[in-house]
Amino acid sequence: MKRGSTWSYVIRVKDPETGESKPKWVGGFATEDEAKEARDEARVRARRGEYIDRNAITVSEYLAEWIEGHAVEVKPKTLAGYRVMIRLYIEPNIGKMRLQALRPATLTKLYRDLLTTGRKNGKGLAPNTVKHVHTVLRKALADAVLVDEILPNNPAERAKLPRVQVTEPGGVWTPAQLRQFLDTAKSHRLFAFFRLAAYSGARRGELCNLRWADVDLDVPQFRVTGSSAVIDGERIEGTTKSGRSRVVSLDAETAEILRAHRKSQTAERLRLGESWKGTADYVFTTGWGEPIYPDTVSSLMPTLIKAYNDTKPKKPLPRARLHDLRHIHATTLLLAGVPVHVVAARLGHSDPAITLRVYAHVISEQMASAADIFASSISRAS
Structure with missing residues (x-):
């Protein structure tokens, strides 16, 4: 029925409490066809007991x-x-x-x-x-x-998401390029941050939130207990992405680099005295002792890459993001044959299925060589 400039329809809907069938008028449709289409959908939902009153909320x-x-x-x-x-x-x-x-x-x-x-x-x-x-x-x-x-x-x-070409992570740098980058970063006071990011696969926010109390350099290992981020210019801290803490093992050389970093940090604190602004034992701080902002290390990475490329090497380093260090870590471990569930635990993935999905291209490479590995093992058996 047309009412003024718009169309309306009426259907009968059963009240779930009384069981009584009552008429429901719904209006506001621009055309008769739109009203009929909406009426037909409403009738189906009414028969299923799923009828929902019309709501004008945008x-x-x-x-x-x-x-x-x-x-x-x-x-x-x-x-x-x-x-x-x-x-x-x-x-x-x-x-x-x-x-x-x-x-x-x-x-x-x-x-x-x-x-x-x-x-x-x-x-x-x-x-x-x-x-x-x-x-x-x-x-x-x-x-x-x-x-x-x-x-x-x-x-x-x-709804259908458009099909797009997915860029596979972990293909930015080779291990040799990673070494070149870290060699360049050695001269910076936050070198230990990039070393730990590359050799642990931890997220940026997790490392910015890391305290010395969660680092055991004798084992060596560190515990990821939370993460930091910047929202509207304010640094905030919260849980990890999965909501759970985890322990990440370290190699001996990275442990030594962290020891040297701690000594340098202690020297900075003694030199500044009362000017030191540190209020907690953050592993990575500014020169004044305040915890570093996540964006600080992200913006520093292209600066270090440029510093290397300015030396005019035969093969300059390709552009890479800080998060790519995490991808390089995971890819290197998977290609070396480390089990997926171990890599997932190291990265902080809540389910190994996430690791399988993100690094499917690496798993495919391993599967392609599985037959040759098996055949080689049998042929060497005595």
């Missing part, structure tokens, strides 16, 4: 309520990431839509548009960023179904 309005409801239970860094995805990529594109008008096709188009023209300059977003947008929507819309009961189903579950 995507932006719902996400604003949803994000505030997660302010306590989600890690601050994760929450900040959710807010960025919502503010930059979700609200400008679908924020004004009614939440109940979302369809899988709507989100599929959103992901495709973000991948091709999602930036302010008209260029596409990185595939991982589009994936993060999908993750936020999938979580929020799941709550709209299960908690708030505004949606009958989650359209993000059936």
Whole structure:
């Protein structure tokens, strides 16, 4: 039925408490076809006992309520990431839509548009960023179904992420290139940070949060108990990504490098005296004793790479990120035949399946040589 400039429909819905069937009028549709399509969907849901009253809340309005409801239970860094995805990529594109008008096709188009023209300059977003947008929507819309009961189903579950060429981690540097980088970094006061990152596979935030109380150089090993990050310019500390602590073993040379680093740090503290600003026994600090910010070491890495390349070597070091040291660590161990579950525990993956997925290309290389290894072992047997 047309009411004014919009169309409405009516269906009968059974009250779950009384069992009595009552008419439900729903309006606001721009065309007759839209009203009929919505009516047919509503009839199906009513027969299943899944009917949900029409709600005018928009995507932006719902996400604003949803994000505030997660302010306590989600890690601050994760929450900040959710807010960025919502503010930059979700609200400008679908924020004004009614939440109940979302369809899988709507989100599929959103992901495709973000991948091709999602930036302010008209260029596409990185595939991982589009994936993060999908993750936020999938979580929020799941709550709209299960908690708030505004949606009958989650359209993000059936939306299609664009197929993209996945860049395999760990292929940036060879072990020889890693040695060249570390040789260059030896002259810097934070050399021990890069050495520990490369030789332990620990995350940036985990090392920035590391205390000497968690380091045992006699065994040698260290315990990862938390992580640090910067949100809105403020350094914060929290749990590890998996929420669990872990122990990471060290080689003897890295232990000696950490001993030398501790001596240098002690000398700095004695030299500065009352000017020393350290309030905890952080392993990696500024020259004034304050804990270093994660971005400090990330921005230092390209500076060190440039310092090496400025020496005009025959083979300059390719560009690499600090996180690539973690990938090099994992790749080297896997190619050396270290069991996947051991590598997973070392990296802090909550499940070896994560390691298998991230480093599938390395596992494939091992599988390709498995037949030759078996045949060689049998032929050498006496």
